Amino acid sequence: MAARARAGSRRGRRFRRIAGEAAQYAALTIAAIVILTPIYITVAYSLQPVEEILTYPPNLIVTDPQWDTYKRAFETGSLGRYLVNSIIVSSAITAGQVATSVLAAYAFAFLRFRGRNFLFIVFLSTLMVPWEVTVIPNYQTVSAFGWLDSYQGLIVPFLATAFGTFLLRQAFMTVPRDLRDAAAIDGYGHFGFMLQVVVPLSRAAIGALAVFSFLMAWNQYLWPLLITNDDNYRTVQIGLKSLVSSRIDEFNLIMAGTVIAAAPILALLVLFQKQLIRGLTSGAIKG
Amino acid sequence: MVSNAAAALIASRRRARAGLREAAYALALLGPSIALFATFVFFPLGRTFYLGFFRSDPFGLHSTYVGFDQYLDLLRSAKFHRSLTTTGLFALYTVPTGLALGLGLALLAHQKLRGMVVFRTIFSSTVATSVAVASVMWLTLLNPSIGVINYGLKESGIEPVNWLNDPTWALPAVSLTTIWLNLGFTFIVVLAGLQTIPEELHESAQIDGAGSISRFFNVTLPMLSPTLLFAVVVLTINAFQSFGQIDILTQGGPLDRTNVIVYSIYTEGFRNFNDGIAAGQGVVLFLIVLVLTLIQFRFLEKRVFYGS
Amino acid sequence: MSRIVLEGVSKHFGPVVAVEDFNLAIEDGEFLVLLGPSGCGKSTALRLIAGLEEPTAGVITIGDEVVNDIEAKNRNIAMVFQSYALYPHRTVRANIEFPLKPPKIPKAERRELVAEAARLLGLEPLLDRRPSELSGGQRQRVALGRAIVRKPRAFLMDEPLSNLDAKLRVRTRAELVGLHSDLGATFVYVTHDQVEAMTMATRIAIMNEGLLQQVGAAQDVYDRPANTFVAQFIGSPPMNVIGGEIRREGERVVVQAAGGTIALPDAQSAAVAAMGLDGVLVGVRPEHLTIGDGPLRAKVHAVESLGHERHILCDLASEETVIVRIGSDMAAPAAGSDVRLSANPEHLHFFDPGTTRRID
Numbered sequence A: 001m002a003a004r005a006r007a008g009s010r011r012g013r014r015f016r017r018i019a020g021e022a023a024q025y026a027a028l029t030i031a032a033i034v035i036l037t038p039i040y041i042t043v044a045y046s047l048q049p050v051e052e053i054l055t056y057p058p059n060l061i062v063t064d065p066q067w068d069t070y071k072r073a074f075e076t077g078s079l080g081r082y083l084v085n086s087i088i089v090s091s092a093i094t095a096g097q098v099a100t101s102v103l104a105a106y107a108f109a110f111l112r113f114r115g116r117n118f119l120f121i122v123f124l125s126t127l128m129v130p131w132e133v134t135v136i137p138n139y140q141t142v143s144a145f146g147w148l149d150s151y152q153g154l155i156v157p158f159l160a161t162a163f164g165t166f167l168l169r170q171a172f173m174t175v176p177r178d179l180r181d182a183a184a185i186d187g188y189g190h191f192g193f194m195l196q197v198v199v200p201l202s203r204a205a206i207g208a209l210a211v212f213s214f215l216m217a218w219n220q221y222l223w224p225l226l227i228t229n230d231d232n233y234r235t236v237q238i239g240l241k242s243l244v245s246s247r248i249d250e251f252n253l254i255m256a257g258t259v260i261a262a263a264p265i266l267a268l269l270v271l272f273q274k275q276l277i278r279g280l281t282s283g284a285i286k287g
Numbered sequence B: 001m002v003s004n005a006a007a008a009l010i011a012s013r014r015r016a017r018a019g020l021r022e023a024a025y026a027l028a029l030l031g032p033s034i035a036l037f038a039t040f041v042f043f044p045l046g047r048t049f050y051l052g053f054f055r056s057d058p059f060g061l062h063s064t065y066v067g068f069d070q071y072l073d074l075l076r077s078a079k080f081h082r083s084l085t086t087t088g089l090f091a092l093y094t095v096p097t098g099l100a101l102g103l104g105l106a107l108l109a110h111q112k113l114r115g116m117v118v119f120r121t122i123f124s125s126t127v128a129t130s131v132a133v134a135s136v137m138w139l140t141l142l143n144p145s146i147g148v149i150n151y152g153l154k155e156s157g158i159e160p161v162n163w164l165n166d167p168t169w170a171l172p173a174v175s176l177t178t179i180w181l182n183l184g185f186t187f188i189v190v191l192a193g194l195q196t197i198p199e200e201l202h203e204s205a206q207i208d209g210a211g212s213i214s215r216f217f218n219v220t221l222p223m224l225s226p227t228l229l230f231a232v233v234v235l236t237i238n239a240f241q242s243f244g245q246i247d248i249l250t251q252g253g254p255l256d257r258t259n260v261i262v263y264s265i266y267t268e269g270f271r272n273f274n275d276g277i278a279a280g281q282g283v284v285l286f287l288i289v290l291v292l293t294l295i296q297f298r299f300l301e302k303r304v305f306y307g308s
Numbered sequence C: 001m002s003r004i005v006l007e008g009v010s011k012h013f014g015p016v017v018a019v020e021d022f023n024l025a026i027e028d029g030e031f032l033v034l035l036g037p038s039g040c041g042k043s044t045a046l047r048l049i050a051g052l053e054e055p056t057a058g059v060i061t062i063g064d065e066v067v068n069d070i071e072a073k074n075r076n077i078a079m080v081f082q083s084y085a086l087y088p089h090r091t092v093r094a095n096i097e098f099p100l101k102p103p104k105i106p107k108a109e110r111r112e113l114v115a116e117a118a119r120l121l122g123l124e125p126l127l128d129r130r131p132s133e134l135s136g137g138q139r140q141r142v143a144l145g146r147a148i149v150r151k152p153r154a155f156l157m158d159e160p161l162s163n164l165d166a167k168l169r170v171r172t173r174a175e176l177v178g179l180h181s182d183l184g185a186t187f188v189y190v191t192h193d194q195v196e197a198m199t200m201a202t203r204i205a206i207m208n209e210g211l212l213q214q215v216g217a218a219q220d221v222y223d224r225p226a227n228t229f230v231a232q233f234i235g236s237p238p239m240n241v242i243g244g245e246i247r248r249e250g251e252r253v254v255v256q257a258a259g260g261t262i263a264l265p266d267a268q269s270a271a272v273a274a275m276g277l278d279g280v281l282v283g284v285r286p287e288h289l290t291i292g293d294g295p296l297r298a299k300v301h302a303v304e305s306l307g308h309e310r311h312i313l314c315d316l317a318s319e320e321t322v323i324v325r326i327g328s329d330m331a332a333p334a335a336g337s338d339v340r341l342s343a344n345p346e347h348l349h350f351f352d353p354g355t356t357r358r359i360d
Helices: A002-047 A050-054 A068-075 A079-110 A116-126 A135-144 A151-158 A162-172 A177-185 A190-201 A203-218 A222-227 A236-246 A251-271 A273-281 B004-051 B069-076 B078-109 B116-128 B131-141 B148-155 B170-195 B199-207 B212-240 B244-249 B261-271 B275-303 C042-050 C092-100 C107-121 C136-148 C166-183 C194-200 C218-223 C228-233 C266-275
Strands: B054-056 B063-065 C004-013 C016-026 C031-035 C057-062 C077-080 C154-158 C186-191 C203-208 C211-216 C240-249 C252-257 C261-263 C279-284 C289-305 C309-315 C321-327 C338-343 C349-351
Touching (some): A002 A251, A002 B078, A002 B116, A002 B131, A002 B170, A050 A251, A068 A251, A079 A151, A079 A162, A079 A190, A079 A251, A079 B004, A116 A162, A116 B004, A135 A151, A135 A222, A135 B261, A135 B275, A151 A222, A151 B004, A177 A190, A177 C042, A177 C077, A190 A203, A203 A251, A222 A236, A222 B261, A236 B131, A251 A273, A273 B170, B004 B275, B054 B069, B069 B275, B078 B116, B078 B170, B078 B261, B078 B275, B131 B170, B170 B244, C004 C042, C016 C211, C031 C042, C031 C194, C042 C057, C042 C154, C042 C186, C077 C136, C092 C107, C092 C136, C107 C136, C136 C166, C166 C186, C194 C218, C203 C218, C203 C228, C211 C218, C211 C228, C228 C240, C228 C279, C240 C261, C252 C266, C252 C279, C289 C321, C309 C338
Parallel strands (some): C031 C203, C077 C154, C154 C186
Antiparallel strands (some): C004 C016, C004 C057, C203 C211, C240 C252, C279 C349, C289 C309, C289 C338, C309 C321
C-alpha cells in the first residue's frame, strides 16, 4: 500500500518537473521569438524583392533571395564608404580610450601625489555631464578647429574616458604590491612595470574596455549627425538614416543597409560576449 | 659627520624631490585625459551656462546679453513644459516596463536547462543594435500599411493604428522601440546580478519552507537591489538623453508629441540657430540628470540591501 | 660584492617610528641576519637598504657610494620576497631573465646567465612552466634564481622560508647556507625565527621596536646577551630572568631573590655599587640550572617531556616561573614537590632593572 503510494507520488513529481520544464521552454521560446522578430524581418526583407515586401498580407518567408541587393547597397548606397568610416573612427576611439585609460589608471593605482583624490573626483564628475548638454559648444570648438567633416572631429572628443579609467584602476589595484617592488629591484621604472607587468596581467579588463568602447563608438548617433554632412565622412549610423530618407520606397535596400550596419557588432557580441558583459556590468555589481 | 639637524633637512629635501618626481610622472600620465576633459567636458559645460545668458536674434546672427531672463522665459514657456512632460512620460513608459521585462527574461534564463546559452545569446542580442539600427527596424514594423504589427492587429480584429503619425500613439510607439533596444542591456545586467546571489541563500530558504514566490521576494529581490538600482539609474538617464530614435522615427512630431528635450535642443540649436535657448535647455537637462541621479541614490538606497 | 653601512638611519611613517637611530656595518661577504619579533622594524630596515623606502634621516652606503638618492632599480641589489613575487604571466625562464633586460644585456649572454642560474638551483626541468604550476619550494628557488642571475652586490631576503613547511624549511636553510658560501656574496636576511638566525648567520643583528639591540656572532649573542630582550628572545626555552634585591652579607654582596640568595661576583658587585642600584635582574638559561642542593627554592609546577629532554616548570615564592632543562635520562622530580636549584656562577647574567642592560 505504502509502496504504491510512494511510487505514485514519485511519478507525480517527475511529471510535474517535466511539465514545469516544458512550460519554461515554452516561455523561453516565445520570448526569443518576440525579441528576434524585428531582426528576422529585417534580414528577410533585405533578401526579398521590393514587390514582395509591398504585398499584403506581408510575406515573411524568403523564397527567392536577392543577394545583389547587398551589392547595390554597397555600390549605390555608399554603404562601403560608411562602413569604412565607422571602422576607422571606432577603432581609433577604442585605441585612444584604452591608451588614455591605461595611463590614467596607472597613475591613480600606483602613484602617490598631492591632489590625487581631487583629480579622482574631477574624473568622476565627468560622468555626470551628459554629452547632449555640451554638444553646442563642442560643435563650436570642433568647427573652430576646422574639424567639421573630418575624422579628427569624430575621434578626438572621445579619446578620454573616466569609465575606462575606473574600470582599469580597479583591475590594476589587484596587482600584488610585491610585484611592484620586485620589478623596481629588477631594474624597471614606472613605464617598464606598466608595460611589462601591469598591462599583461590586466588583459581581461583591458579587453572588456576595448569591446565596450568599440560598441559605444560604433553606435554613436547625435555627434556624427551634427558634424558630418559630407558622405565621405559619414558613419554607418548616419549613413543608414540618409539611406532611409533618400531611398524611401526601396525597403529591401534599406533593410540590407540595416543588416550591414548591425552585422559587425552582432559578430563582436558573439565573439566577445564575456568581455562585453564584463564591461557592461562593471558598474552594477557591488555598486 | 653631518649634524642631526642638517641630516634631517637633507632628508626632507630629498623626499621633496622624490615627491616632485612622482608628481611629474602623474602629470604626464593624467595629462592627456585632463586636457581632453577640460576641452570637451568642463569648458563646454561652462560655456553652455554662459550661452544661456544670451538671446539670439531671429536670424541667428547677433546675440544680446539678457542675464537670467532667457532662463526665466524658458522655465515659463509652455513649449518647454511640454517638452519636459514628454520626456518624463517617455521615461515613465520605458523604464519600469523595460526593467520588468529584463528581470523576467533574466529569471527565465537563470535556470539550469539545456540550451540556455542559446537563449541567453538571443536575449542579449539587442545590446548590439544601435539606436539607428533599431529605429529603422521598427520603422518597418510600425509601417501602417506593410508593417507586421498592423497586420497582426487587423487579423485579431483590432483597428490598426498609424503609429508614427498618430498623436496619441507616437510616443508609445517610440517607447516600444526603445524598450526593445534596451532589453539586451537590461537582461545582461540583471542576469549578472542574479548570478552573484549565492546558491546557499536559496537553499537555506528552501529548507526553511519558502516557496518560489516567497523566495523571490525575500531572497532574490533584496539581493538584486543594487543591480536593479544601477539599471534604473542608467535606463532613466538614458531616457532623458534619447535622441536618435526620435530623429529617425518621428522627428519630434506629430504635434510635438515626441519632442523630447534633447530633440528640442537639437532643433533650437541646429535648425533654428537659437543657441541661447538650446543652451538654456541643455542646462536644465544637466540639472535634471544630476538631481535624478542624486534622488535615485538617496531614495532607493534606503530600500537597497547591501551586504551578505 | 660590497659592504653595506647604515649610519643614524631612521624611518618614520607619519607618527609611527619604524626604525630609529640604526647604526650597522654589514661586511662584504657575510651572512647577516636581522632578527626580531614582528613589527620590530627589520623588514623596514631591509627595504631601506633595497631602496624601496627612503630614510627619514641617516645615510645608507653600499660599496663606496652613498645610495640615499639612488632608486632601487639602480642599486644593483637583489631581493627575495616572502611571497616570492614571481611574475605570474611569465614562464620560469622569463622570470629569471627579467632583471637582465633593463641593462640591455644581449640575448645570447642572457640565455647563458639564465642557464647557469637554473643549473645552480636545479631548475632546468621547470624552465618552461608558469609559477602557478610550481610548488612553494620550487617557486622559492625561482625567486632565488631571479636574484642570483644578475650577480648583484648583495642579496636581501625577507623571510623567504616562512611559507614553506617545516621539513622543507630545514632543507632549504642548508641550501641557502651552501649558496652563500658558493657565491661568496653578502646576504642580508630578515626573519623572526631564531633557529634560522642561529643556524645560518655569520652575525645576528637583533631588533626590537625599531631599535637595534645587539649585533654579534650567534654564539656571542647567545652567551652574552646585551639586554633582557635579547636574553629572552634567543634560546628556547627562553632564559629565566628573576628579580632580586641587593644586600650586603658581611663582605659579600648578594642578591636576595624570591627563593633564596645568589652570590654576586666581584666584577658585578663593583659595577652595581658604582651604579647605585638597589636591585638587579638575574638571568640563567634553563640548561644551566641544576636540581639538587642549591640556594634557590622552588616548587615544581609541571614536567614537560619532549622526548629528548624534559622541561621542569617551577614556581618561585614570588610567582615568577623558572624553567629547568634536563636530559630525558635523568630522573625528574614530581609535580608539586619542592626543589632546590643551583647554577654555576659563570652561567649567571646580571641586568640593570631600569635600563635592562647587561651589567659586566
